Structure formats: C-alpha cells, structure tokens
Amino acid sequence: MTRTAFERQLLAVQEDMLVMAGMVETAIERGIEALKTRNVNLAQQIIEDDLKINRKRYETEDKCLELIATQQPLASDLRTIVSVLHITVDLERMGDHAEGIAKIALMLADEPPLKPYIDIPRMAQVGIEMLMGSLEAFKDRDPARARAICDQDDEVDALYEQVYRELLTFMINDPRTIQRATYLIWTAHNLERIADRVTNICERVIYLVEGHIEELNVSKY
C-alpha cells in the first residue's frame, strides 16, 4: 500500500522550504551587493522581498499543519514535517537578517565608505555556502555532512571577531567613524547570526535522520 497523495504533499512542503531557502540566499547576496555598491534601489527591493519570504514561511507552515491534522504522520514522516516547520522559521529569521543588512545599506548609502569590504563579504560567502550545504544535507538525509557544515561556523565567528576588532580601532582612532563602524558591526552581527541559524538547520537534519536532537553549536555570541 502506498499513500501517493500524502507523499506528494510531503514532498511539496519540502520543495517549498527549498524554494524559500533560495529566496533567502538571494536576499543575503543582494544585501552585501547593495552594501558594497551603495545601491539604494537594490536595498529597497530586498526589504520588499522579505515580505515574500515571510509569506512563504506561513504558507509552508499552513501546509504542514494541514498534513498533521489530516494525515496523522508518524515516524520519519512526522520528523520530516517537524523539521520543515523548524527550518522555515530559521530561514525566515535569516531573511530578516538579510533585510537588516539592506536597511544598513540604506543608512550607509550617503556616507563615504569607511574601508574596502573584504571580511564582511567573506562572512556572507561562507554563510551562504553553509546554508546551501545544509539544505543539500537535508535533501540527501546526510547527517555526516550536517555535522561537517557546523564546523564552518567557527570560521564565521573568527571573521566576526576580526571585523569587530578592526572596526573598534577605527572608532578609537577617529570618533567620527563611530556611526559607520557601528553599522558595519551590525552587518557582521547579522551575518554571524545567519551562520548560527544554519547550524540549527544542521541539527534538524540529524534529528530527521537519527531521531534525536544533538546540539552542534554553542555559539560565543
């Protein structure tokens, strides 16, 4: 006996989640782009698109709740739905962090650049790699990969520390940079949080496959 309709719906919520992840990835990339190029229109676009990410989260949540209510999923099916529910919350928050970067880009658009951006785009790049890797681990039901991705969070934390220290020296040397430096620290903090949320996704992959929660990342921040 198979449950064709149920399996189709179960697949659909996972696909929705992956689509949502793609939207978040784009938002992060564009956020950094808007910051680097001081592109106000792009920043506005990210802020508008965040509403779509939020809507996608609630649509997916509705579908998951409907599946729970009507299909009584159990075992790995139940864990899949619970994981999708959790991961979409994390993705939605990551979208908010990307929106936060876009808002900072707007605030910095009229200011002279403080310095060339190197570490911040690097943080974004690692965060996006982690995000995409975590979702591949989800698709492949690969807990080993999920665990490996979490190790990359240390690199993001190290970059965050580096950015923080460097911007602190700017502020000490020249108090006129305090506002701009603070905005950039906020940007780096958003990226650090994004990477942290990827580790939550990795924890869910392990839960999905192995049926237990394993705390993979106790962040310094």
Added chain:
Amino acid sequence: MIDEQLQNAERLVPVPSVGRPEPRAEVSAPQKAAGIASEHAEAVLEARGLNVFYGHFQALRNVSIEVPGRDITAIIGPSGCGKSTFIRCFNRMNDTIAGFRAEGEVLFQNQSIYERRIDVVEVRRRIGMVFQKPNPFPKSIYENVAFGPRINGYEGRLDEIVERALHRAALWDEVKDKIRQNAFALSGGQQQRLCIARALAIEPEVILMDEPCSALDPVATLKIEDLMRELARDYTIVIVTHNMQQAARVSDWTAVMMMSEDRAGECIEFGATNEIFTNPKDKRTEDYITGRFG
C-alpha cells in the same frame, strides 16, 4: 535563576487527572532486550518464546515480550498478524479452539499459566477481558456487573461491588437511576463501559482489551481511552488495536507484530510508545505506521 523559574513554571502547570504517566527518571525493566523499562514495572505478564499452532498452521512464532505492571501495553500490526491470538494467550482464551497448541511459556507473575495444574477459571478471573463488540448479558445493568462476583461465590454486599465497579468504569453517574433496566438499552459506548465494569467487578489484576473501541464512535472511543488511563493506575492493561493513533494516545508501551512469509505472526519490535511512533528502529515498523505497508 532559570532553574528557579522552571520550577515555578512547573507548579503553575495543572496536573491532569488523566494522561500519560510522567516520563520515568530511570528506565530499567520491561524489555531487557530493548533496553528500556518503567519504574513501577516489574513484568506482570510475560511471553517467552511463544509459538502457537492451530493444527498444522503456525499462528505465532517465537514471541517474547514482557508486559510491565500498571501500564498500558498496545499490540499493533496488520490484519492477520496474530495480535488477537497473542492477547488471548494471556488468559488462555484460545484453549477452546480446536487444534490450538502453545509452545514456549506465558508467565503471569512469574508463574506459567499453561501448566497442567493451573486453574484456568482462576487465571481468567485475575486476567479479565473486554472484547471488540460490547457483549452485555441480556440482563439488567446491575445483574451484568453482579454476575461475576455471584458465580465466584461472593457473599458480601453485592450492591457495593456493583456501584464500585460502575464508578471505576466511569458509568455510575449515567446509569445510577436506571440500574435495573436492561443493559441493551444503553448506547454502544455505555455497553462497552458496562463490560469493563463487569470485568472489574471480580477484581482482576490485568485487563486484556481486544479492539475495545472498534465498534464505537469517536466520542465513545475517547471516553474509553480516558477510562483506560484512569484504570492503569490500578491495573495492568494490554490492548490490541487497529487504530494506531489510539495506540499512540493511550499506551505506554507498544509491541509491533507482523506476519512472516509463512503467515506466522512475529513480534518485530517492542518499546516505549513515544519511541515506536517517532523513531522506530525496525524498517518494517516504520513502513507500517507510516502507512506504506499493511
């Protein structure tokens, strides 16, 4: 600080009178094989390497489980896998079936119930049974409940026994004014609770339930389930059910049975219900409970 808040929060949460038992701090007894157990629970009933035959047909093969006391153990599995045959072995209800033969052991309080010197009537008095369809006798409500104690030679105050059993079966309030009426006037759910009261009246230690809700509507079903949780404070309950949500809702332990290639029933997994329904170890359990097989 957080610990303090958590403790305070726990005090604010009302403790429901009916519900699952608190998670046990230590898991020790019921299934040594599965490495899990409950705190009350010395095994009250136990099947050890049980094989059952009807003539040449083998209905059960090498079934071994330990049923912990004062908990609810559910037996689930697809049709024809031997669930009913198995539960009926616990009070020798299969004995009257032509060609029935059991090998291995069924222990009740560490005593084999299939030994020759065992009094079968006494076994069935201590291990009561409730069946799929409510089967009250064509007598009054009172006489249904009084029947067991009476034929067991009870000479005390029958009224008290009847009232206590009806109370325990959560039926008293609904029938106290019509206790002399014929039991067939009751609804299906009430009749099933009457059958439970009838089983309780002779003070059993274990109650076996073979699909007790399959003939009932959802409301009557939930009433029986609430009642089972209440009864599990004092009795050991074993239930066969086709309704997996019911097993998940009501039981502490779940045994999953499956038919082998030669159609003999086997127990493929036994464990804490929450584990079986969220993270089963056996692929066949997973396939069965997720509806991909069976």
